[in-house]
Amino acid sequence: MARPNNDNFLRALLREPVDHTPVWLMRQAGRYLPEYNETRRRAGNFLNLCKSPTLACEVTLQPLARYKLDAAILFSDILTIPDAMGLGLYFAEGEGPKFERPLREEWAIRDLSVPDPYDHLRYVMDAVVEIRRALDNSVPLIGFSGSPFTLACYMVEGGSSSDHRAIKTMLYERPDLLHHILDINAQAVTAYLNAQIESGVQAVQIFDTWGGSLSHRAFREFSLAYIQRIVSGLHKTWDGERIPCIVFTKGGGQWLDAMAEIGCDALGLDWTTSLGEARRRVGHKVALQGNLDPMALFASPDAIVAEATRVLEDYASGAPMDAPAGSPMTGHVFNLGHGISQFTPPEHVNALIEAVHAFRA
Amino acid sequence: MARPNNDNFLRALLREPVDHTPVWLMRQAGRYLPEYNETRRRAGNFLNLCKSPTLACEVTLQPLARYKLDAAILFSDILTIPDAMGLGLYFAEGEGPKFERPLREEWAIRDLSVPDPYDHLRYVMDAVVEIRRALDNSVPLIGFSGSPFTLACYMVEGGSSSDHRAIKTMLYERPDLLHHILDINAQAVTAYLNAQIESGVQAVQIFDTWGGSLSHRAFREFSLAYIQRIVSGLHKTWDGERIPCIVFTKGGGQWLDAMAEIGCDALGLDWTTSLGEARRRVGHKVALQGNLDPMALFASPDAIVAEATRVLEDYASGAPMDAPAGSPMTGHVFNLGHGISQFTPPEHVNALIEAVHAFRA
Numbered sequence: 001m002a003r004p005n006n007d008n009f010l011r012a013l014l015r016e017p018v019d020h021t022p023v024w025l026m027r028q029a030g031r032y033l034p035e036y037n038e039t040r041r042r043a044g045n046f047l048n049l050c051k052s053p054t055l056a057c058e059v060t061l062q063p064l065a066r067y068k069l070d071a072a073i074l075f076s077d078i079l080t081i082p083d084a085m086g087l088g089l090y091f092a093e094g095e096g097p098k099f100e101r102p103l104r105e106e107w108a109i110r111d112l113s114v115p116d117p118y119d120h121l122r123y124v125m126d127a128v129v130e131i132r133r134a135l136d137n138s139v140p141l142i143g144f145s146g147s148p149f150t151l152a153c154y155m156v157e158g159g160s161s162s163d164h165r166a167i168k169t170m171l172y173e174r175p176d177l178l179h180h181i182l183d184i185n186a187q188a189v190t191a192y193l194n195a196q197i198e199s200g201v202q203a204v205q206i207f208d209t210w211g212g213s214l215s216h217r218a219f220r221e222f223s224l225a226y227i228q229r230i231v232s233g234l235h236k237t238w239d240g241e242r243i244p245c246i247v248f249t250k251g252g253g254q255w256l257d258a259m260a261e262i263g264c265d266a267l268g269l270d271w272t273t274s275l276g277e278a279r280r281r282v283g284h285k286v287a288l289q290g291n292l293d294p295m296a297l298f299a300s301p302d303a304i305v306a307e308a309t310r311v312l313e314d315y316a317s318g319a320p321m322d323a324p325a326g327s328p329m330t331g332h333v334f335n336l337g338h339g340i341s342q343f344t345p346p347e348h349v350n351a352l353i354e355a356v357h358a359f360r361a
Numbered sequence: 362m363a364r365p366n367n368d369n370f371l372r373a374l375l376r377e378p379v380d381h382t383p384v385w386l387m388r389q390a391g392r393y394l395p396e397y398n399e400t401r402r403r404a405g406n407f408l409n410l411c412k413s414p415t416l417a418c419e420v421t422l423q424p425l426a427r428y429k430l431d432a433a434i435l436f437s438d439i440l441t442i443p444d445a446m447g448l449g450l451y452f453a454e455g456e457g458p459k460f461e462r463p464l465r466e467e468w469a470i471r472d473l474s475v476p477d478p479y480d481h482l483r484y485v486m487d488a489v490v491e492i493r494r495a496l497d498n499s500v501p502l503i504g505f506s507g508s509p510f511t512l513a514c515y516m517v518e519g520g521s522s523s524d525h526r527a528i529k530t531m532l533y534e535r536p537d538l539l540h541h542i543l544d545i546n547a548q549a550v551t552a553y554l555n556a557q558i559e560s561g562v563q564a565v566q567i568f569d570t571w572g573g574s575l576s577h578r579a580f581r582e583f584s585l586a587y588i589q590r591i592v593s594g595l596h597k598t599w600d601g602e603r604i605p606c607i608v609f610t611k612g613g614g615q616w617l618d619a620m621a622e623i624g625c626d627a628l629g630l631d632w633t634t635s636l637g638e639a640r641r642r643v644g645h646k647v648a649l650q651g652n653l654d655p656m657a658l659f660a661s662p663d664a665i666v667a668e669a670t671r672v673l674e675d676y677a678s679g680a681p682m683d684a685p686a687g688s689p690m691t692g693h694v695f696n697l698g699h700g701i702s703q704f705t706p707p708e709h710v711n712a713l714i715e716a717v718h719a720f721r722a
Contacts (some may be wrong), residue, residue: 172668219672300534
């Protein structure tokens with residue numbers, strides 16, 4: 001296996017020199033694109049779309065046909081693992097994901113087991129193979145999973161929650177039960193991401209969407225510790241190539257020092273953290289990904305370019321004093337600080353990508 | 362005017378020695394109390410409750426009858442100011458606050474003016490006078506307001522919002538318009554809080570509920586700068602007593618250093634920040650308020666006591682090395698990291714308050 005023709009994304013994650021700052025967007029294959037909505041309509045519903053390798057491949061490639069993105073990301077849902085565990089994932093119209101059988105009873109928690117990714121999650125691996133074939137080594141393919149705590153939030157709450165009352169009651173009252181769920185989830189995510197790597201993904205990202213809702217102490221015990229276990233268990237190389245791992249905790253800006261110690265290659269940041277300050281704190285240990293406010297894409301192209309340039313300059317400002325010439329951009333993957341909004345005007349994304357590629361520190 | 366009989370709350374804010382760590386709870390007069398729901402039912406609706414000084418006084422005192430709280434907080438709504446500006450506040454059942462006339466047009470923004478707190482907001486001042494009389498100098502009364510940016514969120518969005526799309530589009534595309542709104546809001550909040558002080562409140566808190574949704578740069582420009590203007594314009598003393606000011610930005614833990622410079626007496630923290638670390642960073646400049654996760658109150662009393670003790674010990678751990686004996690608790694007001702949940706079992710609150718009062722570092 002060789003590196004893709006455009007490997008700036010992988011090089012940035014490994015803090016090697018780059019031709020330009022690479023860029024991809026969380027949720028880049030999504031509802032803001034009319035062609036995505038058309039494919040989804042054909043699929044009948046969102047779960048069919050996720051579970052059809054051919055359609056998942058089709059939507060994965062859609063944003064790359066429109067924009068000069070430096071990476072593709074596997075189109076899938078964050079909740080495939082608990083679905084494979086038998087919790088019965090479904091989508092109520094306009095309400096987000098739900099589970100038919102949320103984890104509310106101790107017996108159900110004790111009954112959980114790690115799904116074989118080549119059995120219940122075969123459709124994901126098939127999609128990876130199909131996407132890699134279609135990409136034809138143009139750009140790298142990113143695999144992903146939710147973090148153990150983020151998966152547990154949905155599994156215990158039974159869907160989205162504004163206060164995470166059910167899982168936090170468990171956390172404070174029965175931490176042993178939550179640790180049991182997280183232990184199973186960590187094993188499941190490790191096996192799932194390793195199967196994605198074996199199937200062809202060239203980097204992985206762990207989405208810790210809800211870790212930021214925890215107290216500073218609980219974050220370390222109930223989220224970060226399990227992410228660390230996954231990172232230690234992942235294939236570090238496959239077919240002779242390094243497989244970098246990105247960890248993104250939404251709202252995790254206060255905890256970067258701890259996060260930079262767990263052995264991952266890069267940290268994703270939301271827009272509340274200065275990339276320059278983060279680089280000064282942890283840039284000698286990890287690459288950084290982020291962090292434009294997705295709402296900036298609702299402004300005019302000129303304003304978008306100005307705001308993107310501020311993000312790029314902020315990162316460059318954190319370069320070490322003794323850095324060699326040309327290195328201010330090294331170690332930065334440009335992204336939004338969260339998924340792109342479904343209401344984003346698609347033509348605004350072009351302005352962003354061009355600004356990132358044109359930037360020189 | 363003399364200090365109240367129990368002035369531990371005021372002393373903690375001014376970093377003077379205390380008998381015990383004082384405690385109050387954000388939203389302590391609220392829906393988790395059956396007596397509150399009964400008064401609200403009698404009022405007919407929430408706005409009537411806010412606008413009746415007698416009923417507002419009644420619910421302000423309810424939690425103090427149940428619990429040994431160290432402060433009362435004026436019962437009112439965060440959106441009284443935009444209501445007084447003529448935006449037409451109303452509450453749709455189960456949907457939170459809404460405005461009949463959100464700020465969507467430039468002419469409406471240019472038309473905004475600062476309401477006279479003794480005219481349109483007279484009912485709030487009357488409530489303050491009535492509550493002070495009823496408290497009979499037992500504990501201090503806290504006044505409050507939303508921050509200029511937090512008020513603007515509701516004024517521009519027209520209600521609650523999960524992504525703040527409307528106000529952020531304005532922020533990135535027409536920052537001049539947003540600055541105009543914030544300028545008017547800052548003047549209005551200053552006049553409103555000063556009128557509360559003149560009417561009898563003994564400390565004030567600025568609730569910057571949505572400042573944490575901003576980027577690190579936008580927070581300084583669009584939220585903190587206006588809070589600073591308010592703090593500079595507040596009465597520092599009234600009737601010979603210092604009037605301390607607390608600033609609480611939910612999600613502001615990364616920005617404490619900047620926040621500690623604006624001249625307020627205390628910063629409120631949510632549960633994502635370690636009080637010990639915060640004290641080491643800014644404890645020589647400001648007192649700190651917080652920061653138990655409100656969801657901890659759903660655990661058993663034993664677990665609540667354990668978690669509250671961890672918060673108290675965390676604060677004590679940040680004491681300077683050269684601190685005199687007995688000082689580890691100085692400068693801490695115990696609180697939740699956010700408002701108490703309406704689903705909290707009221708009897709659990711007793712366990713919390715007793716644990717805080719019994720604590721000795």
